[in-house]
Amino acid sequence: xxxxxxxxxxxxxxxxxxxxxxxxxxxxxxxxxxxxxxxxxxxxxxxxxxxxxxxxxxxxxxxxxxxxxxxxxxxxxxxxxxxxxxxxxxxxxxxxxxxxxxxxxxxxxxxxxxxxxxxxxxxxxxxxxxxxxxxxxxxxxxxxxxxxxxxxxxxxxxxxxxxxxxxxxxxxxxxxxxxxxxxxxxxxxxxxxxxxxxxxxxxxxxxxxxxxxxxxxxxxxxx
Amino acid sequence: xxxxxxxxxxxxxxxxxxxxxxxxxxxxxxxxxxxxxxxxxxxxxxxxxxxxxxxxxxxxxxxxxxxxxxxxxxxxxxxxxxxxxxxxxxxxxxxxxxxxxxxxxxxxxxxxxxxxxxxxxxxxxxxxxxxxxxxxxxxxxxxxxxxxxxxxxxxxxxxxxxxxxxxxxxxxxxxxxxxxxxxxxxxxxxx
Numbered sequence: 001x002x003x004x005x006x007x008x009x010x011x012x013x014x015x016x017x018x019x020x021x022x023x024x025x026x027x028x029x030x031x032x033x034x035x036x037x038x039x040x041x042x043x044x045x046x047x048x049x050x051x052x053x054x055x056x057x058x059x060x061x062x063x064x065x066x067x068x069x070x071x072x073x074x075x076x077x078x079x080x081x082x083x084x085x086x087x088x089x090x091x092x093x094x095x096x097x098x099x100x101x102x103x104x105x106x107x108x109x110x111x112x113x114x115x116x117x118x119x120x121x122x123x124x125x126x127x128x129x130x131x132x133x134x135x136x137x138x139x140x141x142x143x144x145x146x147x148x149x150x151x152x153x154x155x156x157x158x159x160x161x162x163x164x165x166x167x168x169x170x171x172x173x174x175x176x177x178x179x180x181x182x183x184x185x186x187x188x189x190x191x192x193x194x195x196x197x198x199x200x201x202x203x204x205x206x207x208x209x210x211x212x213x214x215x216x217x218x219x220x221x222x223x
Numbered sequence: 224x225x226x227x228x229x230x231x232x233x234x235x236x237x238x239x240x241x242x243x244x245x246x247x248x249x250x251x252x253x254x255x256x257x258x259x260x261x262x263x264x265x266x267x268x269x270x271x272x273x274x275x276x277x278x279x280x281x282x283x284x285x286x287x288x289x290x291x292x293x294x295x296x297x298x299x300x301x302x303x304x305x306x307x308x309x310x311x312x313x314x315x316x317x318x319x320x321x322x323x324x325x326x327x328x329x330x331x332x333x334x335x336x337x338x339x340x341x342x343x344x345x346x347x348x349x350x351x352x353x354x355x356x357x358x359x360x361x362x363x364x365x366x367x368x369x370x371x372x373x374x375x376x377x378x379x380x381x382x383x384x385x386x387x388x389x390x391x392x393x394x395x396x397x398x399x400x401x402x403x404x405x406x407x408x409x410x411x412x413x414x
Contacts, residue, residue, distance in 0.1 A: 008346065010342075016355060016359040017341065018411075020405075027227065029231045029234045031256050032238065034256060035256040038256075039247045040246070040247070052323075052324055064342070068341075073233060080241075091237065094236035098235045098236055106239045106249060109245075110248040110249050110250040111248025112248070112254075114248055115251060115254040115255065125299065125300045126301060127305070128304075128378055129305065158322050158323060160350075175378045192378065203351075206351060208372060209372070210372045211371060211373045213376045214376065
């Protein structure tokens with residue numbers, strides 16, 4: 001889908017505020033959001049693509065006005081309420097309780113076993129590569145065109161390459177297709193490719209090359 | 224933007240309901256975050272780079288299959304299941320970005336810094352890298368240096384292998400690792 005997250009080449013942005021010494025988190029609530037996101041995804045409440053899609057569905061003005069970890073918080077609230085893990089009214093009531101008593105801490109039981117589960121995921125990863133019976137459709141050096149139409153749901157094809165010609169530079173394993181996985185429509189793994197695009201073709205300026213990683217169905221033969 | 228009091232309350236509300244439901248414990252969040260605060264970060268990537276500088280065969284293995292090469296140093300895992308290392312030279316400079324979100328090689332570099340996640344970086348690095356590198360990162364590259372911007376848009380996670388600085392020929396691996404910065408492994412700096 002076209003969404004506010006798809007920022008490659010978007011106009012109007014100023015300088016990057018580079019600070020080599022910034023802390024990992026600016027605020028403790030951001031640290032909590034990171035930990036909660038990792039915890040809820042590790043126990044399988046939602047998948048990585050669903051998580052991304054929940055951020056991408058934010059209204060554009062809200063997306064731009066919120067910081068990175070607030071977007072993560074919105075995604076958790078969206079997914080956990082839509083999936084029925086939490087009830088939206090109950091969640092809002094609890095927010096009001098903490099607003100009325102800001103020094104109140106979260107109480108309850110510890111669950112040390114859960115961290116062991118997370119430790120396993122962290123150390124061994126959660127790879128989304130899957131075997132597929134078909135060989136890759138494209139080979140290194142093939143000229144390809146990124147498809148031009150964007151489907152309404154989640155996708156990982158950046159808008160700035162759609163319709164443009166590129167050259168396959170690397171053939172990668174098949175991975176779970178985000179377009180279906182984000183919507184609980186199955187994994188449908190496809191081969192993925194590293195495709196090089198000429199900046200001048202994309203932006204009508206620039207002498208650099210942009211390389212984008214794409215799933216097979218995001219491509220069609222150049223001719 | 225919501226104010227901090229509202230955000231703090233929303234985060235506590237979410238955590239407290241998840242704890243009540245038995246889905247997580249009160250200790251879970253801290254334990255997870257502490258891993259990223261104390262164990263995983265760019266010091267790991269620096270070890271990989273230093274090894275590649277002193278061991279030519281390792282360098283070749285790294286460029287051929289970074290996932291396997293990093294596992295030789297016990298480096299790998301979540302958000303680094305498929306790693307690719309791209310080498311910067313006198314004539315080709317690679318820089319890594321994720322225009323759609325914030326994909327980043329966690330086991331090698333830790334979790335991404337604010338500037339990498341910022342809309343400014345995501346919007347501009349693919350379109351005008353020469354200018355962003357020169358003006359925002361203080362890295363003016365000669366016209367004769369070809370720039371390749373890698374957008375991490377699928378499952379591969381990228382890092383750059385920076386050039387070894389002149390004058391370090393007699394340094395050992397540990398000392399070399401000490402000069403390798405996060406920025407040099409994303410491609411927004413040279414050493």
